[in-house]
Amino acid sequence: MKQANVTPFSSYQKSVIALLAITQFTIVLDFMVMSPLGDLLMKSLVITPSQFGLVVSSYAFSAGISGLLTAGFADKFDRKRLLLFFYIGFIIGTLFCGLAPTYEALVAARIFTGIFGGVIGSISMAIITDIFSLEQRGRVMGFVQMGFGASQVLGIPISLYLATLWGWQSPFLLIVGFSTVLALIIMQVLKPITQHLELKTERKALAHLIHTITQKHYQTAFLATALLSIGGFMMMPFGSAYAVNNLEVSQQQLPIIFMVSGISSLIVMPMIGRLSDRIEKFNLFAFASVWMVVMVLIYTNLPVVPLWVIIIFNVLMMMGIMSRMVPATTLTSAIPKMQDRGAFMSINSSLQQIAGGIASFVAGLIVVQKDNFSPLQNYDVLGIVVSVVSLSCIYMVYRVNKLAKKTAASAPKEQPV
Template structure:
């Protein structure tokens, strides 16, 4: 077998973005399809959040476990294994026969999808230097937009014309192709193994570092605030607002297109203005959209506009957050740091999904009762996010400007391409 070719920064970003597209689509298509498989399997509408929570809870556990061993392997091989497991689990979701079997399949998907995300972000942070990382993160996170532009509307259309199971099988097939591409086209990614460290950072040290704790707290807040809302958007639009199911396809398409453009603009803005300024704008817009969408919807506002604004706000705050947190760890512990971060990210999503399912009720007509209270919770949590942006960014700036002794151990160090010495 010939060795994998050496590809450019742009090639790595493109391939990782494609892998992330499948990983993200596999996750994000499930909630819009919720009313379809709920009807097909006899699942109450308000329990759709539990399906999302099965994935995120398992991904959280996988993130914690992965933090102990992912930094010991070539990132290319580890990513390939994670993607192959995700492919098998996605196919299993299409074979579900009831709530229990679907929960098991989604949990298995989370066990592989969580590490795949942290490995993908670690690869980008390893390959791309800090001065271009915001743009690269925006490009990779554009996979979310592409999944929304093409993937989710297509999954909805395929399920409407065929069966809700078919999108699961199609995504599994695409994931298999990209897992093979990662194996054969990515170069060996062993730089973190070859770099000598004077000091190995333990889990205890990681969780007693102020920068890390602030970063993880920000991660938790963002994801709880988002996932008390996200699993129920499709059901709310169809049952509470009375829009036909066909409108979801065009709404996700337009929302994804807006996000695709805005992520790149936001990535460049973060490189120039910093995460605090850009992230605060994103959080403010996110809260405004929640109020308009779920609390005080003006007459005549098209559903497409609401989706576009929601995707825009969510994308801007996420690019600012991802770029900022990528600068916290030193390269040799990046996978460990990001594995725990992925675990906390999925834990936050799980907590949000479960909280919303407990707070909501399914009314006789299928409508969701209690959305105003859920939105109030999301907005209250969002208020603390700009404060976290400010604190993390300021502390990282002070750390990077501080003189470092040549004898100082490399611990949580810089987020750049090589440890300072």
């Protein structure tokens, strides 16, 4: 899939990229902010670490189930209306989180937020696939996935500052205000996306879901996505605890690691996106995976070292982890037919969420800690497990790459908006 000439974006396409990237920023921030707020939440609501873990995983599992339940309907509506419906639900759920007075109310609010927020990523993917040609999507994915880095650079430090001043609820209320303005802009700027509705299908919602799940070439992409998520999510829940308890990073130094990693993501992701549109996507994924495995094995076996050394290895490791996602996601987007894209992306997103929840649970079984101030044990074992899973992903994405080429060769040429 070598690309001699890079297809430029139209003015409207640039507007869509900006809207989807900022939308992704709000969704990622809502999920990511839970980890650094953990200490404040546990003290304010007087809950145990296991109860806090349920608060985090309840979002992931409800998001996964929601995606499966809505998959059958995803290709039967204007994608703009679908995006707005679920985004408004996400805003309401986040408001409930900010107003939750008890632990039980917060868990219920996170489940509600996950039901709506967990589907937005798949809707965005369907919109990207409809509006942008395959030759443009690597750059689009790079920009949209900058939301992860932006949440670390801007969202998490600001949220922690507000939480210190006005309590753990304030970051959620900030997200609500920002997201409400964004929803109004989406209403005005985004055009209806209905091209897929012209491809008539008589299948009912459940039949459409079953049809999409049972397609063998779709199943290959689903399995690849699940393995990618397992490898990516396993280390995340314990990253801060490992840095503090094993590498002796102070609580004051933690935001520095978040910010530097986030800034590096903002720089690297667009570069990877452009590179993904110019060279063989699978080769880029394979190189990034090997790079990630090497960095994971080094990082999970680090002794106590200066902060700058930790930051360098953290950045290098995150470069590998994030650089795999752009080419893999771009290749996956080439698999479904237009009339199946909404359902395919919903199922794919659901598996991503569920696999992430399972990965966090399994990681909790591997990693042990004698008390809250002791070093984590078996974190190096977790690194080995992540490395094995990541290497197995290379084979699965190789199969996705072959399917993507076959699909691109047989499908009629689509005109990007």
